Amino acid sequence: MNGIVLAxxxxxxxxxxxxxxxxxxxxxxxxxxxxxxxxDSSKFGKMLxxxxxPGTQGLYGFIVGFLILASCxxxxxxxxxxxxxxxxxxxxxxxxxGGLISGIEQxxxxxxxxxxxxxxDKNFSKAMVSITLVEIYALLSFIVxxxxxxxxxxxxx
Numbered sequence: 001m002n003g004i005v006l007a008x009x010x011x012x013x014x015x016x017x018x019x020x021x022x023x024x025x026x027x028x029x030x031x032x033x034x035x036x037x038x039x040d041s042s043k044f045g046k047m048l049x050x051x052x053x054p055g056t057q058g059l060y061g062f063i064v065g066f067l068i069l070a071s072c073x074x075x076x077x078x079x080x081x082x083x084x085x086x087x088x089x090x091x092x093x094x095x096x097x098g099g100l101i102s103g104i105e106q107x108x109x110x111x112x113x114x115x116x117x118x119x120x121d122k123n124f125s126k127a128m129v130s131i132t133l134v135e136i137y138a139l140l141s142f143i144v145x146x147x148x149x150x151x152x153x154x155x156x157x
């Protein structure tokens with residue numbers, strides 16, 4: 001197995017796992033929001049914002065996956081060594097697993113935020129704070145993966 005295979009596998013892991021987390025999170029929040037909107041369509045803007053938040057994990061994973069492909073010779077650049085390929089694979093796990101778990105959990109929090117906002121519009125900001133707290137862990141995962149991926153081409157391994 002050579003480095004490029006491992007790097008591409010890393011790009012797939014980063015993109016697919018975080019995408020699954022986002023899809024589950026946005027799907028759950030969207031279902032709850034549709035129930036609210038069937039009763040009161042004036043809450044569309046607030047429901048849209050709450051529903052969109054779990055989608056960021058998929059975006060973070062896509063960025064990391066794209067950067068891996070751009071760095072490892074698929075979209076240009078030099079092919080990675082075996083050890084660099086392993087490093088790309090390892091770097092992808094942070095956002096892959098972090099995005100998967102935080103996307104699902106943020107979706108659950110968003111469903112509760114939808115319910116809170118449906119009862120009283122004044123609860124929207126409280127719901128946003130709770131939903132955003134979960135986002136912090138997606139951001140931490142993204143930053144770890146991002147810093148690792150951009151430093152791998154400079155490693156002499």
